Amino acid sequence: MSADRVTPSNLGFAILGLLARSASTGYDLARRMENPVGYFWTARHSQIYPELRRLETSGFIEHEVIEGAGPRPTKRYALTPAGLDALRRWVTSDLETQPVRDLETLRLWSAWTVDPRSAITLIDQMEQAHAARLAVYEALVEELQTLPGSDDPAHPHFASLLTLEGGVLTRRAAVRWCRTVRRRLLAAAAPTSAASTRSG
Amino acid sequence: MSADRVTPSNLGFAILGLLARSASTGYDLARRMENPVGYFWTARHSQIYPELRRLETSGFIEHEVIEGAGPRPTKRYALTPAGLDALRRWVTSDLETQPVRDLETLRLWSAWTVDPRSAITLIDQMEQAHAARLAVYEALVEELQTLPGSDDPAHPHFASLLTLEGGVLTRRAAVRWCRTVRRRLLAAAAPTSAASTRSG
DNA sequence: AGGCGCATGTAAGCCGTTACATGATTCC
């Protein structure tokens, strides 16, 4: 009934999205933020616990005390109808353009200040990071496709699959881009192909 | 000679990167943060001015007072040798994995809670946003390619071109992904092709 | 005996956004 804050923060919606899938303790939410969701949103427990209290006083979630291993009472949180409603309205509300913050690209943007060989070590690290993420996404996609519900648009697995496939496609593009950059840097660092045959 | 902070913040490196390309006033840096750099890093002037002072007390940049239009003295900042050195070391230093924060994907991840038609309006907005960015990147790439220095790895234009091409490739992948998602949502929202002939 | 996983909380401090404040010149 209270309305401390009319609409949750971004973190609040991330939590509502998690709880819409399954009721959880704060600790569990923190762990789940590392996996699938964590690939596009992250939060530490120190951020999650205060947000849970705000969401509850605003009436979006509620908790029951269950048996648990901590020194304090263990609480399992679940969405209220108002919470599900807020999540749904947010999903369909207008999108405003979000600012991009990409440290890796920021570095490459200043790579002209160093010699091409150093720039290659940077682009190699970038490629490795993208490839590692890509491998994780691909494994998850394959696992999800075998699970029931992954072809039902009303099932969470369907949405998980869509987002993961997006990750696969963009990371693949990023890996391919890294390789072309690498080739161009190498061409700039090395002598021409005719000259390169001289030593092997 | 002072060393208030041994190494600049991420914002500090963004500023050093800008100043390595050309000396600027704080106001000008803020404007430049909206354009090319702003596509992967942003900052407001209220963040830039304090950071400029920190960078200067740390010896990475210095300023000269020039004639300008403001009520206070107008300062043009430039990199010091120490600043260029710090920038170079940062570019080649080890990369730690950066957390991703993607609000749009977070929404799609909860799109299973709404009906497919509503999800389609979301994915349409996402596609439009990606397409708009893609168009900007493509235009800048074409412009840059005609400029001198874009094939010289020691020239800023070269690095600009690389980063923009990366943006083009990933945004293209994102647009393509949006379209496949749309098709699948449409298939789920509409009856099968055989059944769809019954009523219109 | 010590470390790890479960489980919840608080505090300090940085990073970032929004808004307030000032004032000249130029263009409509």
Next chain:
DNA sequence: GGAATCATGTAACGGCTTACATGCGCCT
């Protein structure tokens, strides 16, 4: 006369990270 651009700064506030704090049960 009013708005936009140049130009620099401060203040308040929220988001996020890092670190501190507690304590049980299980495994080695």
